[in-house]
Amino acid sequence: MANAFATGDIVQLKSGGPKMTVETINEGYGDEKIKCKWFSGSKLQQGWFLPESLVKVEESDE
Numbered sequence: 001m002a003n004a005f006a007t008g009d010i011v012q013l014k015s016g017g018p019k020m021t022v023e024t025i026n027e028g029y030g031d032e033k034i035k036c037k038w039f040s041g042s043k044l045q046q047g048w049f050l051p052e053s054l055v056k057v058e059e060s061d062e
Contacts, residue, residue: 005034010057013049019057 005011009022011034020036023046034054037046 004051005054005056011036011054012057013053014055015053 005022005025007022007025010019011022012019018038018040020038022034023037024035026033026035026048032051033048034051035046035048036054037044039045
């Protein structure tokens, strides 16, 4: 799934949840992981996700 996402893309978990911004893509050690940031109220949150768990949010969805 390399290159499916790029830094700055807006993504969301396939299961729903907040829209998140892709910050970093780590392709080391055979496992690609994507670091995303989002706001929960006024608090900035961040986490690492497998690309299989994310979908890109299209402009028309925003």
